[in-house]
Amino acid sequence: MPIHFADRLLSACANKGAPVCVGLDPVYEKLPAELKKLEPVEAIERFSMGILEASAPHVPCVKPQAACYERHGAEGYAVYHRVTRAAKDMGLIVVGDAKRGDIGTSSAHYAAGLLAGPGGCDALTVNGYLGADGIEPFFEVAQKEGKGLFALVRTSNPGGDAIQRLRLADGRSIAEAVGDAVAELGRKSVGNCGYSLLGAVVGATKKEDAAALRARLPQQIFLVPGFGAQGGSADDVRACFKADGTGAIITASRSVIFAFEGKTGDWKNHVAAGAKDLKLQIPEILRHV
Amino acid sequence: MPIHFADRLLSACANKGAPVCVGLDPVYEKLPAELKKLEPVEAIERFSMGILEASAPHVPCVKPQAACYERHGAEGYAVYHRVTRAAKDMGLIVVGDAKRGDIGTSSAHYAAGLLAGPGGCDALTVNGYLGADGIEPFFEVAQKEGKGLFALVRTSNPGGDAIQRLRLADGRSIAEAVGDAVAELGRKSVGNCGYSLLGAVVGATKKEDAAALRARLPQQIFLVPGFGAQGGSADDVRACFKADGTGAIITASRSVIFAFEGKTGDWKNHVAAGAKDLKLQIPEILRHV
Helix, strand or coil: CCCCHHHHHHHHHHHHCCCEEEEECCCHHHCCCCHHHCCHHHHHHHHHHHHHHHHCCCCCEEEEEHHHHHCCHHHHHHHHHHHHHHHHHCCCEEEEEEEECCCHHHHHHHHHHHHCCCCCCCEEEEECCCCHHHHHHHHHHHHHHCCEEEEEEECCCCCHHHHHCCEECCCCEHHHHHHHHHHHHHCCCECCCCCECEEEEECCCCHHHHHHHHHHCCCCCEEECCECCCCECHHHHHCCCCCCCCCEEEEECHHHHCCCCCCCCCHHHHHHHHHHHHHHHHHHHHHCC | CCCCHHHHHHHHHHHHCCCEEEEECCCHHHCCCCHHHCCHHHHHHHHHHHHHHHHCCCCCEEEEEHHHHHCCHHHHHHHHHHHHHHHHHCCCEEEEEEEECCCHHHHHHHHHHHHCCCCCCCEEEEECCCCHHHHHHHHHHHHHHCCEEEEEEECCCCCHHHHHCCEECCCCEHHHHHHHHHHHHHCCCECCCCCECEEEEECCCCHHHHHHHHHHCCCCCEEECCECCCCECHHHHHCCCCCCCCCEEEEECHHHHCCCCCCCCCHHHHHHHHHHHHHHHHHHHHHCC
């Protein structure tokens, strides 16, 4: 049996000293000048590989955003897969941020293409609007291969409120109802650490929502985007952790990968410093959990 | 200004004589024996192109399922794009069934990669769980380029019920609340035919839900999967049309593309017959609308 994903993730966070994740969202226009001399697809590959090298000593986890690669067509898609493999070779845990979700048979195809096997990521973000049977095919692959999932429960964008905060007749928000479905499915595979292989994406921009979900989903690791550039504060993020300081992975992208903006010298050094900075913010956050 | 997507779609349906769509869900194991002699990626490309040729004389619209191509990695992804272009070259309207959805900046990347430009599909399925600002970047591209979108509102899988049928405190189901958000955004671009460029995916398996949504979303064209193999009946499908016989595109996949199963002779002839059959069922459905 492979090591359970949740155990693997928690131990990687302990080894690196902080539960943080660097989001790889390469955008050609924002790359360092030296890379903008290259064709876009080559440039985003070189940039991504540079981010991996600069981050790997400091963080346990990276999250490539599939959209940024898919915008460059099939060649960009190939880069996404090569970046995933390179990150795994460096010992990083790779969360493929592809937010896939479909009816069961199609989800099984996505699981085979994006999550399964040595070429697949360690964990994948999925969309739960289609219900449990849209997630189950991903779950089966994850369970068999020691991989993980993060289902979208509460997203960090302003428009997410309009749907996800609506109240059901039974008093729950829609996000809580989706979260409950995630918790129920997740119970089928819980690691020694007490967390399921199926976690939840919970944005860092509404701390009261995060606190309610934290209480409701004790077995879910929260993948928390929106810290920094998207407006999530230390206070918002804090609500995603349990009292023991586990239960959340804090993700930052722009504040790390574009940390070279407006600065001189090797861009990778600034990225490395950004990754370190991200990590150094965590003890302060956890001190008040 | 390009022709509005809804006008283009309705006129294509009128020209071909029925509002139907063939779903391209190629699965290597299920291909005709002669194609299984090839490598999987080449086989699904040859199969897809054969389906296009066999269907194009009979139907206005095809819907390639991105998952079936992505399961074959970057090469499969390249096939998806080539199939899209080939279908457009044959005059078919191509609905890319990719069910993408993310926060705004990432949705903009998906829109650039999958929907925009001559290489992009005519319309894309999107997931609305992230709210309007997750769909808006797709909408902007669609509006500018005469393209369309279908947002997931009510899916045809059994597990969709557990989320989408939940009742809100205000009496709406979650699907209706998502539908209302879709209708509101859709109002920004309505064609001469009275339909928006932003349609809705409404599964054919719950006719009372479909009827309620049909009444609620008068400007949305419904893309209706689940007819045939997934269990949707003529009765369920009927509820997706307006009294004038417009407002829905009926999609079938397995019953058409695998119509050769258990039969002898050229597989493409059976697919062509399957596409014709699909079309011939529509007048019977519409007679009782």
